[in-house]
Amino acid sequence: xxxxxxxxxxxxxxxxxxxxxxxxxxxxxxxxxxxxxxxxxxxxxxxxxxxxxxxxxxxxxxxxxxxxxxxxxxxxxxxxxxxxxxxxxxxxxxxxxxxxxxxxxxxxxxx
Amino acid sequence: xxxxxxxxxxxxxxxxxxxxxxxxxxxxxxxxxxxxxxxxxxxxxxxxxxxxxxxxxxxxxxxxxxxxxxxxxxxxxxxxxxxxxxxxxxxxxxxxxxxxxxxxxxxxxxxxx
Numbered sequence: 001x002x003x004x005x006x007x008x009x010x011x012x013x014x015x016x017x018x019x020x021x022x023x024x025x026x027x028x029x030x031x032x033x034x035x036x037x038x039x040x041x042x043x044x045x046x047x048x049x050x051x052x053x054x055x056x057x058x059x060x061x062x063x064x065x066x067x068x069x070x071x072x073x074x075x076x077x078x079x080x081x082x083x084x085x086x087x088x089x090x091x092x093x094x095x096x097x098x099x100x101x102x103x104x105x106x107x108x109x110x111x
Numbered sequence: 112x113x114x115x116x117x118x119x120x121x122x123x124x125x126x127x128x129x130x131x132x133x134x135x136x137x138x139x140x141x142x143x144x145x146x147x148x149x150x151x152x153x154x155x156x157x158x159x160x161x162x163x164x165x166x167x168x169x170x171x172x173x174x175x176x177x178x179x180x181x182x183x184x185x186x187x188x189x190x191x192x193x194x195x196x197x198x199x200x201x202x203x204x205x206x207x208x209x210x211x212x213x214x215x216x217x218x219x220x221x222x223x224x
Contacts, residue, residue: 031210040120042201042216043155050210058211090154096210097143100203102154 003027004103006091012109019078021106023091025071029101031094032074034058034066036087037105043090049074081110113138113204117215125223130174130189132218134202137183143205144185145212146176150198158200161185172196197222 003026013019023032031050035043035058045058047066055066063085067075078085091103118133136142143162147155159170166178172195176187185202202215 033212035214040216043214045211048211092155094210097205099145099157099160100212101157102147104154105152 004091004093004101006089006103006106008106009104010107012111013081014111015082016080019081019108019110021076021089021091021108023074023076023103025074025093027093027101028071029093029095030071031096032068033092033094033100034064034074034076035090035092036060036085037090038087046076046089081108083110086110113142113206113211113213115202115204115213115215117200117202117218119218120216121219121221123221123223124192126194127191130187130192130196130220132187132200132202132220134176134185134187134215135183136185136202136204138204144176144178145203145205146170146174146185146187147201147203148172148198149201149217155201158187192220192222194222194224196220 005024007022033048034046037043044060046064049055049068065077089106092100094100114137116135145160146158148158149155158174159168161168161178169175174189200218203212
């Protein structure tokens with residue numbers, strides 16, 4: 001299995017609070033991604049990174065920001081969490097046009 | 112933009128029966144295509160991928176998929192279902208430009224004893 005960890009694995013927070021999710025890889029892959037998974041929607045891309053300090057928006061980026069200061073770490077921040085951001089969040093890594101490998105996921109509940 | 116359609120959000124088969132999960136893609140040029148499996152409370156695992164080599168792709172756990180350009184399809188099959196195949200299956204296509212993937216909405220497979 002690709003070396004990808006996500007932290008925390010579970011989080012409960014309140015509306016309006018900031019939340020940061022961390023993805024860490026040991027594979028030295030260039031590309032990293034954040035997805036959210038919701039019933040009936042499959043996986044939707046939030047943001048992705050194509051190198052240190054290089055990021056771009058996905059299809060559902062509103063309300064989320066990301067940062068990548070090191071190759072191995074990709075952070076997803078919810079500046080002010082809302083109930084609509086309750087979801088399961090997955091990090092993935094890949095090389096260009098190659099298979100994406102997924103982390104175990106983070107379950108986030110916003111009350 | 113690329114898109115992927117998975118027909119049937121839920122599929123039930125009897126143990127030992129053929130598994131057929133459908134995936135159609137939209138793309139003006141042959142893309143890279145993938146099938147992933149997700150077991151409960153886990154991340155996605157790669158089952159198989161098509162990268163413009165052989166049109167019949169064999170994956171793990173006895174699954175295979177056939178790329179049909181004329182039908183823009185990449186259906187997943189397995190000759191004989193096992194109880195352990197019960198999971199969520201996702202079809203995905205890579206973008207022609209850049210490195211984004213587009214996922215279908217998933218098909219939940221139930222295997223009946």
